[in-house]
Amino acid sequence: MMIYPRPLLVKSGVAPVAVNLFSNCKTNQPGFRARNQVEKINIGFLMLAAGLAVLTTVGIVVSMLFETMNFFSMHSGRDFFFGLSWAPNFHGNSALSILPLLWGTLYISFVALLVAVPLGLFSAIYLSEYASSLTRSMAKPLLEVLAGIPTIVYGLFALVTFGPFLKDMFGPEGFFALGWMNDARSVATAGIVMGIMLIPFVSSLSDDIINAVPQSLRDGSFGLGATRSETIKHVVLPAALPGIVGAILLAASRAIGETMIVVLGAGAIARFTGNPLEALTTVTTRIVSQLTGDGDFNSPETLVAFALGLTLFVLTLGLNIFALYYVRKYREQYE
Amino acid sequence: MTDLKTDKSLYATTAHSKRRSAAEKRFHRLGLAAILIGLCMLGILMTTIVTKGSGAFQQSFATLDIDLLEAKLDKTGNRDPEDLKKVTTFGYAPLIKAAVEQVVETHRIETGLKSKDMAAIISKSAAAQMRYRVLDDPSLIGTTAEFKFLTNSWIDGYLKGRVTRETIGNNKNVSVEQLDFVDRLVGLGIVEKSFNMQFIFGADASDQRPEDAGIGVAMVGSLAMMCVVLLLALPIGVAASVYLEEFAPKNRLTDIIAVNIANLAAVPSIVFGILGLAIFINTLHFPQSAPLVGGLVLTLMTLPTIIISTRAALEAVPPSIRSAALALGASKMQTTFHHVLPLAAPGILTGTILGLAQALGETAPLLLIGMIGYVATNMPETVTQGLLSPNSAMPAQIYEWAKRADPAFYERAWGGIIILLIFLITMNIIAVTLRRRFERRW
Structure with missing residues (x-):
């Protein structure tokens, strides 16, 4: 140099x-x-x-x-933002609305957070408040391995193992013989597997934040006769809440932008359904399918992927900025 | 507070204290359960990968003695390479049939199968395999040579327990008679399982021949991309962090850059794929599916990770080192490059390896720049070819196999995951070892 x-x-x-x-x-x-x-x-x-x-x-x-x-x-921008159906047609005249895709994305992310937030949060609480240092030094890196596994692995797991397992439980010929599920690919398949992937995102960040709560607050609470769990519920968690919300928002942004798990596990049907055992499609899967198809590049059916990508970018960026703002705001309180 | 007005000792349990200690226990157990569920999922995932993927490392082969008849392979008899090339794989196929008939005759195997169906247990790649070997060594013509052929994926699945007599039902690809025939051949030691080198070093095959597919070429593609990422992301990332950490004035612009980098690290990877498609392929007209483009996209994706960890490593070097160098007359730049950077090197290296590991497992951006739908059959021969000619990458290859929706390809996909994870685990172990070995507490 x-x-x-x-x-x-x-x-x-x-x-x-x-x-x-x-x-x-x-x-x-x-x-x-x-x-x-x-x-x-x-x-x-x-x-x-x-x-x-x-x-x-x-x-x-x-x-x-x-x-x-x-x-x-x-x-037309009106169809893209306010239309209700997604039906790309390579002869033109397609209905290309983001709303059904956004519904799928948010629904699957919601299911993923429903799995990841309680598991991650309770893991973080246990690791920082209850676990011995030996348990902590073993369990924390092991949990973090979940975040290091490539998403294609989770995708394959959803497609080949977890989806068929759910179908065996809830399908027409399944264990409960309920006939609730017709396809191995569904909201629950992708959402639950994604939730497993997100556990360490919630737990690691929350763990750091819970550890940053000053010990004096805990000691004060114990001194007043509170049990450990009462201290956690009434003192530690409220103090750490902004940071935990930040961690959850970061996990949500990961869930919304996740591609491989939903490409392999969520299906390809764009619709508004509330049944978690039915297939839905997401913004990311449609970006992949519109850009890897054989269509003409300068057709709205292909170019819609860029509009979807921009929406995704704005959405995740907004969430991130909001989350970072929350975490920063919290940090200022105890320094 | 009325609870406290009691004649009993504080140590005596009351209904209220019982409820409180029960709540305490419940909470403790919930936490433990959450950890155990998380670890359990990790266990299930790993077990699934190992049990489903280990099959790909074993493959069934049939060893046959083939009469390489001159009448079929070289009608002119002059061993002219041009004439030999004119004989296509269709010319070789009957020889396999004849060899199988020979086996049936010598070992007196009783079967109701036609010779066509008997030969069908051998992979469709067998004729090409013979042709290449004969073209390599024309002196084999007219002799009897021993060949080790792959068996058809259904037969392979049967020997691995993936396909059973019950599950094949009305399957057109394989019949119960063929399975009986294979059982006899296994008894005779003609068909047997052995370690599958071809899976690790071989090339992908068309969707008709899962037994022939390997991940070797995709591995070379991945390595080429990692070289691009390392050569670009490491210098640029280090330079950017050195500037931000050591030289940049603490003003609004620097703050914007820092926030920008933190946000880039959280942008979904597929967005980087869209960027690569729009800029590198549509605007700059780089070749599609080329590892160079994949490497560039992954570089942009990995840069924020490397910058963040490098900045942390630079920050950890104590200011006293800088003061000492400056006091001895070094310039700010000499201080940074001669003293601070070498001391931060282990931390930077650790961050870079972790960034590379993340890039190695990334799939989504590669889909958009055309690294799927392409059958990576040819091993690149030169470095330029390795960077510019179409190739696949390990995660893209795994996705491609997963998409073919055939149990035999699923087995390959899980096997590919094992190889990918071995790479990732090795990289992580190196990073952790580096950190342990060179980490300094000032």
Whole structure:
């Protein structure tokens, strides 16, 4: 990284000629500080690298905004935002509304959070308030392994193992012979498997936040005669609540943007249904199917993926910013 | 407070204190149950992967002696390579049939099968396998050579217990007579299971031949992408963090960049795929399905992770180191690059390895830049080819197999997951070891 031009030039045979040629040049003056000049260039490179991160964000927004505008020049915005059906048709005249997809996304995310939040939160409480340090040092990394497993693994698990298992329970020829489930792919299949994946997202963050609650609050509560669980319920959790909400929002943003589990486990039917054992489709699965199909690129059926992508980006970004704001606000209280 | 006005000792249990200690116990148990359910799920997931995937590492082979008849393979008899190439795999297929008939005759196997159905237990890849070997070594023509063929995926499934006489029912691909025939061949030691190298190092095969599919080419694709990610994300990430941590003035702009990076880390990976499609493929016209494009997309995705961990590592280096260097006359940049960065290196490396592990397992962005729907059959021969010619990647290959909806391909997909997880576990162990070994407490 450090380059010192003067001594290098003198050492090489060509140097004297070069030096004579530029004898009037600024670099040959005694007052010239080569180090400062070189470092100015270096710092330029460093700034460029830091700017790339911003450039990525700009690139994401611009590339999607451009194609989204293309899409809206071909397809009515009213149908996209307020229409009620999703029926892409490669001969044109498709109904492309985001609402049924958004319903699927939110429903599956809700099921996932319904699994992840209680399990994650109780795990965090147990790890930080009850567990011995040995249990904690074993269980915490093991739980975090769940977050390190690639999502394709969860997707395959949902498709091949968990979905058929649910069908064996609730399907027409299933264990309970209820006939509630016709396809192994469903809201519950994708949602529950996604919930398992999200457990460590909730538990790790909540654990950190619960640990950050000052011990003096607990001691005060014990001193007044509260039991451990009463202290947790009435003192620790309320103090940690903003941070926990932040953790849950981050998990929700993960759930909304998750792709592989829903592509393999949720199905492809866009509709409004409240039955968790039926198949639904999500924003991310439709992005994948519209962009990996054989359709003409400049058709609304393909370009709709960019509008969906932009919506997804705005939605998750909003959630993240909101979550970070919440966590920050909490931190200020005890420092 | 009326509860407290009692003549009894505080240690005596009352209805109220009983209720409270029951609530305490319940709460404790709920926490324990949550942990156990979480760990149980991890256990179920791992058991599923191992039990379903280990089958892919075993494969049934049939060893046959084939008469490579000159009359069929080289009608002119001059061993001219051009003439030999004219004989397609259809020319080789009858030889397999003849060899199977030979086996039936010599071992006096009684079966109601036609010779066509007997030969059908051998994989469709067998004729091509023979053809390549004969083209490689034309002197084999006219002799009898021993070949080790893959068996058909149904037969393989039968020997692994995935396919049974009950489950095949009216399956057109395999019949009960064929299974009986295979049982005899197993008894004779002609068909047997052995370790499946081809799965680890081989190429993907069309959806007609699950038995022939391997993950080797996709592995090369993944490695090529990881090289791109490492070469780009590490220098750029380190440079960006050095700037933000050591040089940037503490102003609004720096704050915006930092918040931006934190938010980028949480952007859904599929959005990076859309970005890659729009910019690298549609605008810059890079080749589709190329590992280079995959690597670039994954670089953008991994950068925030690397920057965040690098900044943490730089922050952990105590200010006294910086003061000492500055006091000895080093410039700010010399201080950073000669002293701070080397001390932060283990932390940076750990963060980079974890970022790479995350990139290695990522599937969604790869789907959008065309890394699926493509059968990765050819091993790239040069570095440029490895970067620019279409290839798959391990997670994309696993998705591709999962999509083919055939139990034999599911087995491959689980097997692929085992290989992928071995890579990830190794990377994580390296990262943890690095951290343990070089972590310094100042």
